[in-house]
Amino acid sequence: MRKYVLAFLLGYVTIQPSLAQSPETLRIRQYHQQHADTIIGEFVQLLSLPNIASNPIGLQKNADFIMAMMAKRDIHNIQLLPTKTSGAAPAVYGEVKVPGAKQTLIFYAHYDGQPVNPSQWAKGIEPFTPTLLSAALDKDGTKIPFPTDGIFNPEWRIYGRGASDDKAGVAAILNAYDAIVKSGLTPTCNLKFFFEGEEEAGSTHLNDILEANTTLLSSDLWLICDGPVHQTGKKQISFGVRGDAHLDLTIYASKRPLHSGHYGNWAPNPAMMLAKLLASMKNDAGRVTIKGFYDDVVPFTAAEKKALAAVPSVDAQMKRELGISSSEMTGLSLSEAINQPSLNINGMQSGNVGKLASNQIPTFATAVLDLRLVLGNDWQRQQQKVIDHIKAQGYFVIDHEPTDAERATHAKIIKIIAGNDGYNAQRTSMDLPIAKHVIAAVQATTSDQIVLQPSMGGSLPLFLFEKYLNAKTISVPIANHDNNQHAENENIRLKNLFEGIETMASLMMMK
Incomplete structure (x- = not known):
């Protein structure tokens, strides 16, 4: 197995001349490969904490653990941002000020999760007992022990509630900052970290937190780490949400x-x-x-139409995966339909x-x-x-x-x-200078052409950031598309977690 994994990792850093990965990315990759056991061990501890949105005691334990993760990384001004409502989950906040930095980025993920019905999960897999499998369940994946030699096959998967939605986002963001510092690199922007505890409950009190902390949460851009990469496996950036x-x-x-x-x-x-x-x-x-x-x-701009036309088609692939022969909206691709x-x-x-x-x-x-x-x-x-x-x-x-x-x-x-908890769509212009910097930073981590989506199909209350903070948001997801989020047997492919660390690190160092 060791020879196979090492061979895989050697192939993992192969680059194409036209879209070369940056030297910084290769250093971040070397770091997470050398410290995979520590990264996964901490991640497993986080996944072991029940995070159902209706359980305030469990959510507080998650918030406390994340604060400890941040303290261990010497992140500053760590605090809970409470809501006006007693018992509502707070957001976890921290920051890093970089001398000479002219921009401030806020990295967002959420630590709460969807309800679970353990009887619907596969035999031997418990929602809050993280389980390692050799592959996806539908690809005949079997349970295997967590390795003791620090070598992880990137195709292995960890099963558990929140594994992809969205504790993978929390782990990727914090480990990205850790990797930068411990690799002798430096962020180019001031960094703020915001981990919400009510996203799966509709972000009912997010407006309270934003309105009460407008100065603390001022920034040039919010980067949202939630959701899956493109169905082709290529990294993608979404400039809006429904x-x-x-x-x-x-x-x-x-x-x-x-x-x-x-x-x-x-x-x-x-x-x-x-x-x-x-x-x-x-x-x-x-x-x-x-x-x-x-x-x-509101119709798409010329740039958005061009981006949408360039999105790789996955219609045939998804029909095979899902066992369907036709789509609902006649004449529209998946990317067109979700817009x-x-x-x-x-x-x-x-x-x-x-x-x-x-x-x-x-x-x-x-x-x-x-x-x-x-x-x-x-x-x-x-x-x-x-x-x-x-x-x-x-x-x-x-x-x-x-x-x-x-x-x-x-x-x-x-x-x-x-329902009185609805919210509107949000979209950020792809033509903004900072949007182009985000595109360049993500592209620097992969030899594949990244996918640019004018808007993702999923929903997040990102319009609140515009309403209360006058802020722009861009989503950079990392999870595998077949992660079963919101359902039984939720999982994260290790390659997606590790590549997510590289992506978040590149954004923290974007030029």
Whole structure:
């Protein structure tokens, strides 16, 4: 195994003449290869701390551990930035002032994670017991012990909640700074570190923290380390994110469940009503049919259109990986589709299925809608467009359980709860001088042409940084695209973690 790994690592530093990796990157690489056991050991400790967003005690332990990581690296002014709400997770902050530096960068990641259902994870893998596998589970990866000789195959994967989303970001950022200092290099910018504890809960109190710390959090740019690299495995930079909003729908029919033989064809079936309503929202080409859904979209600039056209196509690859033969939006590539506003059904429920199925007409049917927004969409206005469409289908809209009087008066009743934690999309111009420096810094770490995305498909409340700090943001993700974030068997490929350290270090030294 040692010979294989050493051979892999020798190939790992091979460069192409046209896109050579910088000498600084090679020094950072040498450092993390020599200290891989320490880096992974600390990372495993961090992953072992439960970080579910609804567990404030667990989140505080994570924050304390990260503060200790920062102190060990001689980062200064380490502190917790609390919210106005008792029990809400604080952000962890620290900074490094570099003599002569003319710019300040803030590096962002989050330490909270999604809920877990251990029964859904693969046998022998526990969400908060980091487990090393020889490869991905779907590639016949098997459990292996963590090595004692400090040699790690970059294709190995660590499984555990938060492994990729987003404790890998925390580890990459802090180890990047560590590698710079211990390699005898120097950052070119003042550095600030901001690790949020509520991202997976919708960043409900992030505005409190930003508004209360405008001077402390002043900067020239926020660099967001969250999300996956491109599906080709190439590094990518995203200059924007989609916004997000939700709607909970519940259609009501009979007050009690009915025998489908005695009452079928007579009593309204809420499941069928919901299916028809949802089907009215999209056509066969995958476009949303709700009036005005696309009207307020801000078009791409010439530079953004050029970047989007240059994004490598992964449609055939992803269809093979996912076992699908067609895509929803006719005529659009994956990159084009995720830069459109979307309406997605997160889940539906009515009656029972499988072994619990019975011959009944259910009393209600419910669904959760997820609205992804692009620049120009207002999240509340987008919600209202959907509500107006539902009203146009003849529904009486309420926000409570229907009364007997309402049932007697209206044939089609729906309860709509519009989520109040939505937020708008954000996009930073690719033409800014500092954006070009970011591109050059990331490109200096790889011999592959990096991928430039005008906006990623996922959502983050980055518009808050513009609103409260007048700050620009750029996302530089590091996780593997098949990391199972938000789901069972979340994982990080070691090569992505190590390359993430190189990327973050290059950004800290960007010229």
